[in-house]
Amino acid sequence: MPGNKFNCSPLTPRTRLERLLRERELRKLNRSLSPNEGESDFFGNELSLTDGENMGLSFEEESQEGVAAARTSGDGREKQDGRTSKQRLLVVANRLPVSAVRQGEDSWQLEISVGGLVSALLGVKEFEARWIGWAGVNVPDDVGKRALTKALAEKRCIPVFLDEEIVHQYYNGYCNNILWPLFHYLGLPQEDRLATTRSFQSQFDAYKKANQMFADVVNKHYEDGDVVWCHDYHLMFLPQCLKEYNSKMKVGWFLHTPFPSSEIHRTLPSRSELLRSVLAADLVGFHTYDYARHFESACTRILGLEGTPEGVEDQGKLTRVAAFPIGIDSDRFIGALELPQVQDHIRELKQRFAGRKVMLGVDRLDMIKGIPQKILAFEKFLEENPNWRDKVVLLQIAVPTRTDVPEYQKLTSQVHEIVGRINGRFGTLTAVPLHHLDRSLDFYALCALYAVTDVALVTSLRDGMNLVSYEFVACQAYKKGVLILSEFAGAAQSLGAGALLVNPWNVIEVAASIGYALNMPANEREKRHHHNFMYVTTHTSQEWAATFVSELNDTIVEAQLRTRQVPPTLPIKVAVDRYLQSNNRLLILGFNATLTQPVNTLGRRGDQIREMELKLHPDLKEPLKKLCDDPKTTTVVISGSDRSVLDDNFGEYNMWLAAENGMFLRLTTGEWMTTMPENLNLDWVDSVKHVFEYFTERTPRSHFELRETSLVWSYKYADVEFGRLQARDMLQHLWTGPISNAALDVVQGSRSVEVRAVGVTKGAAIDRILGEVVHNKGMKAPIDYVLCIGHFLGKDEDVYTFFEPELPSETQSTIRTKVADPLVPPIPRNAGSGSKAVRLKKQRSLSTLERRAVNPVVRGAWRPIMHERVSLHEGSSVLDLKTDNYFSCAVGRKRSNARYLLRSTEDVVNLLKEMAEYPS
Numbered sequence: 008m009p010g011n012k013f014n015c016s017p018l019t020p021r022t023r024l025e026r027l028l029r030e031r032e033l034r035k036l037n038r039s040l041s042p043n044e045g046e047s048d049f050f051g052n053e054l055s056l057t058d059g060e061n062m063g064l065s066f067e068e069e070s071q072e073g074v075a076a077a078r079t080s081g082d083g084r085e086k087q088d089g090r091t092s093k094q095r096l097l098v099v100a101n102r103l104p105v106s107a108v109r110q111g112e113d114s115w116q117l118e119i120s121v122g123g124l125v126s127a128l129l130g131v132k133e134f135e136a137r138w139i140g141w142a143g144v145n146v147p148d149d150v151g152k153r154a155l156t157k158a159l160a161e162k163r164c165i166p167v168f169l170d171e172e173i174v175h176q177y178y179n180g181y182c183n184n185i186l187w188p189l190f191h192y193l194g195l196p197q198e199d200r201l202a203t204t205r206s207f208q209s210q211f212d213a214y215k216k217a218n219q220m221f222a223d224v225v226n227k228h229y230e231d232g233d234v235v236w237c238h239d240y241h242l243m244f245l246p247q248c249l250k251e252y253n254s255k256m257k258v259g260w261f262l263h264t265p266f267p268s269s270e271i272h273r274t275l276p277s278r279s280e281l282l283r284s285v286l287a288a289d290l291v292g293f294h295t296y297d298y299a300r301h302f303e304s305a306c307t308r309i310l311g312l313e314g315t316p317e318g319v320e321d322q323g324k325l326t327r328v329a330a331f332p333i334g335i336d337s338d339r340f341i342g343a344l345e346l347p348q349v350q351d352h353i354r355e356l357k358q359r360f361a362g363r364k365v366m367l368g369v370d371r372l373d374m375i376k377g378i379p380q381k382i383l384a385f386e387k388f389l390e391e392n393p394n395w396r397d398k399v400v401l402l403q404i405a406v407p408t409r410t411d412v413p414e415y416q417k418l419t420s421q422v423h424e425i426v427g428r429i430n431g432r433f434g435t436l437t438a439v440p441l442h443h444l445d446r447s448l449d450f451y452a453l454c455a456l457y458a459v460t461d462v463a464l465v466t467s468l469r470d471g472m473n474l475v476s477y478e479f480v481a482c483q484a485y486k487k488g489v490l491i492l493s494e495f496a497g498a499a500q501s502l503g504a505g506a507l508l509v510n511p512w513n514v515i516e517v518a519a520s521i522g523y524a525l526n527m528p529a530n531e532r533e534k535r536h537h538h539n540f541m542y543v544t545t546h547t548s549q550e551w552a553a554t555f556v557s558e559l560n561d562t563i564v565e566a567q568l569r570t571r572q573v574p575p576t577l578p579i580k581v582a583v584d585r586y587l588q589s590n591n592r593l594l595i596l597g598f599n600a601t602l603t604q605p606v607n608t609l610g611r612r613g614d615q616i617r618e619m620e621l622k623l624h625p626d627l628k629e630p631l632k633k634l635c636d637d638p639k640t641t642t643v644v645i646s647g648s649d650r651s652v653l654d655d656n657f658g659e660y661n662m663w664l665a666a667e668n669g670m671f672l673r674l675t676t677g678e679w680m681t682t683m684p685e686n687l688n689l690d691w692v693d694s695v696k697h698v699f700e701y702f703t704e705r706t707p708r709s710h711f712e713l714r715e716t717s718l719v720w721s722y723k724y725a726d727v728e729f730g731r732l733q734a735r736d737m738l739q740h741l742w743t744g745p746i747s748n749a750a751l752d753v754v755q756g757s758r759s760v761e762v763r764a765v766g767v768t769k770g771a772a773i774d775r776i777l778g779e780v781v782h783n784k785g786m787k788a789p790i791d792y793v794l795c796i797g798h799f800l801g802k803d804e805d806v807y808t809f810f811e812p813e814l815p816s817e818t819q820s821t822i823r824t825k826v827a828d829p830l831v832p833p834i835p836r837n838a839g840s841g842s843k844a845v846r847l848k849k850q851r852s853l854s855t856l857e858r859r860a861v862n863p864v865v866r867g868a869w870r871p872i873m874h875e876r877v878s879l880h881e882g883s884s885v886l887d888l889k890t891d892n893y894f895s896c897a898v899g900r901k902r903s904n905a906r907y908l909l910r911s912t913e914d915v916v917n918l919l920k921e922m923a924e925y926p927s
């Protein structure tokens with residue numbers, strides 16, 4: 008498979024960090040050996056810093072051979088002629104890096120689109136890239152579509168054709184009127200609640216439809232081994248659509264905006280669907296750690312999934328989540344300053360603003376950019392500093408954007424009004440302090456502006472990253488001007504050290520920072536600039552893209568390794584066939600989350616009252632009855648629950664009940680007995696109870712259960728993150744506090760803390776239970792089939808290993824991850840494989856059980872087990888699983904010592920139904 012080439016290189020370092028360091032070194036080496044040699048920008052234009060026409064903004068025709076022969080990289084693919092080619096990268100973004108303007112029936116002019124995403128990806132050179140997206144224009148006719156497709160192909164672009172209605176609903180509506188403001192903390196639109204609710208659904212439908220249209224184009228052009236990199240909030244459904252089409256596709260998704268706190272995301276009606284779809288990707292990236300953290304938190308709180316430092320886990324599937332701060336192609340900006348056309352602009356600007364300090368703002372005219380706030384702060388500064396009024400000018404470039412969205416139209420008039428007022432107030436006949444341009448500039452003019460600026464003012468109310476701040480720094484090698492930067496822009500995390508950070512909402516603070524920046528001594532400016540310049544020139548867009556893609560390749564390899572460590576799904580047919588062929592079967596069944604009725608829970612919105620009352624799944628009643636009544640079958644339900652819970656649910660079946668992890672046992676036709684060892688010390692119960700009461704009072708929606716032999720504190724329904732913090736505190740207290748010397752085990756569940764007497768585990772109890780069962784039934788023949796199935800805590804997984812006697816349980820737990828002891832044969836994963844002889848030889852016999860003293864303690868209304876046990880025959884085995892008739896199976900767990908896994912109670916229902924279907 009071509010894709011494997013990237014995964015299995017013999018040079019692949021062992022750890023992620025090693026790999027990233029090695030790749031970084033390689034890239035540096037490549038650059039120093041042959042800067043830009045044979046390199047082409049995204050469009051296939053060869054790079055040469057002395058030629059202005061080829062700066063990546065020109066659309067001169069270029070030979071595609073130049074592209075193919077471009078510099079090879081470490082990720083290159085072997086070609087038949089021995090040369091290496093670059094890995095194919097399909098970049099999928101709402102917008103193509105070019106907008107198309109129709110010139111005739113079949114002719115199109117292509118213009119570069121303005122925006123951070125485009126600027127960043129222009130610097131991506133290390134891959135054989137194709138860009139799939141919308142050309143920003145409605146093309147109703149086939150002739151036009153064909154001609155545009157052809158023109159775009161020359162620029163390595165592939166169009167997705169969206170008609171006007173879709174664009175209106177999907178782009179103007181759902182993307183820019185709903186997701187964009189929400190992700191920037193501006194909330195959902197509110198003006199007309201009814202209309203909003205009505206249009207929400209149709210916009211959301213259009214959003215899904217548009218995403219599917221993007222997916223169709225990707226699928227058409229996808230080749231094995233390609234990396235598909237989806238971009239931004241426009242395409243949150245894309246990962247799912249792609250994986251549904253081909254689950255092997257390598258899919259990454261990157262968000263260019265902030266991901267808001269889960270409290271904000273929670274307000275979105277389609278919150279869960281969007282999260283789930285994004286999680287279908289292999290790798291999910293954000294600009295900053297904060298955004299990644301918010302995303303994970305949303306998955307935990309809204310979907311109830313587990314967030315780990317690696318990513319988000321769902322049923323053993325990990326979606327890696329990480330921060331990849333974007334950068335710019337700094338060389339392109341630094342090099343441009345030497346170009347004659349940029350120098351001309353610089354000269355012109357210097358002349359025009361001679362004697363005045365230049366302040367600069369460059370933003371799309373978007374509410375998130377905080378343009379009104381910026382101008383108001385400038386007004387405040389002029390108001391308080393009359394001496395500066397004729398010595399400073401603010402040039403604000405406000406690029407029109409999303410002009411069909413009403414919010415953006417309102418913003419334009421609002422800004423114009425403030426600009427007019429300020430110029431009216433502080434302007435003179437010959438000069439105004441504020442130059443406001445409602446237009447974009449070309450690359451050269453922009454570079455020149457950056458270069459002559461004394462103070463750049465970036466006051467975004469929220470901004471994913473903000474590349475303008477990077478570009479300004481890159482162009483300031485001579486001037487070393489000051490950057491005033493909003494603390495709410497992602498860039499604040501990378502350029503915060505050298506910039507003056509401000510809260511854009513605090514007009515007084517911003518005005519004061521303007522004063523500070525204008526008066527800053529040269530040595531301070533130099534130090535600040537140097538710091539940021541180093542960052543911008545090191546963390547480039549090339550680094551960003553290369554890191555993301557190599558991390559994606561790596562994530563796939565890791566996922567494959569992880570999959571190998573996860574036990575396989577229980578082969579239901581095999582388990583049922585073997586069951587039917589056996590004569591003396593033992594079924595050991597857990598209760599909670601194995602046989603219980605599932606309750607529809609969503610993260611912390613679980614229905615606590617209904618769920619806490621454990622109920623047998625109604626579909627299990629009939630099959631369970633049949634199985635229990637089968638004379639060839641012995642059924643044991645073993646549970647952490649107390650006796651009354653098991654009595655209520657199973658009292659009417661002919662089976663064994665083992666309550667409190669097997670500490671109490673009864674045949675449903677008999678009385679409760681205890682299997683507890685005599686010396687079981689329970690003196691600690693009161694002190695632990697106090698600790699549990701304390702934490703329950705302080706953790707809303709947590710609760711605890713006091714059982715005879717254990718206490719369980721559960722925060723399943725509480726705020727997960729708070730619950731985890733509280734559990735950490737509690738564990739620390741339990742381990743180091745007043746009960747630290749007691750003979751007890753503190754067992755941590757995924758959302759619970761349990762304290763038990765030492766040695767209370769299901770595995771320890773099963774030994775005694777088995778003895779009692781064999782004795783009670785007067786078994787003559789050995790047990791020849793065991794199914795042991797449950798959603799057990801790690802501590803209780805010794806119940807699985809009890810039946811696998813050839814390995815000590817410590818070795819068992821690491822068998823899939825570590826090299827096993829060469830003297831100990833590993834357990835075969837598949838039934839019927841090699842080590843039968845070993846297993847048979849070591850199979851437990853009743854005489855082993857008998858040697859263990861059962862010293863019951865009488866507490867309450869149960870009867871201690873006090874009988875003489877009977878052996879089958881002298882020395883013969885109780886268990887005879889010689890045909891590998893042993894099926895241990897963990898339900899709803901990702902990792903387990905069990906041989907097999909099942910996903911949910913529903914799967915258990917199917918299994919038991921099938922077993923019960925045929926009479927024995």
Ligand SMILES: O=P(O)(O)OC[C@H]1O[C@H](O[C@H]2O[C@H](CO)[C@@H](O)[C@H](O)[C@H]2O)[C@H](O)[C@@H](O)[C@@H]1O
Pocket residue numbers: 102121122123124125127239263264333408409470471472473474
């Ligand atoms: O395509 P438009 O609707 O006109 O919008 C232009 C782009 O705006 C957003 O840019 C973001 O990406 C930048 C690079 O990562 C980042 O620096 C900035 O903070 C973001 O706002 C948007 O996310 C892009 O998809 C749009 O193309």
Ligand SMILES: O=c1ccn([C@@H]2O[C@H](COP(=O)(O)OP(=O)(O)O)[C@@H](O)[C@H]2O)c(=O)[nH]1
Pocket residue numbers: 121122123124126127369370371404406446447448449450453472473474475476478
């Ligand atoms: O007249 C202009 C103004 C801006 N830009 C580019 O637009 C991008 C803006 O990116 P940023 O991340 O700052 O914000 P976004 O617009 O993506 O939200 C930068 O690369 C600018 O160089 C441009 O090409 N021409």
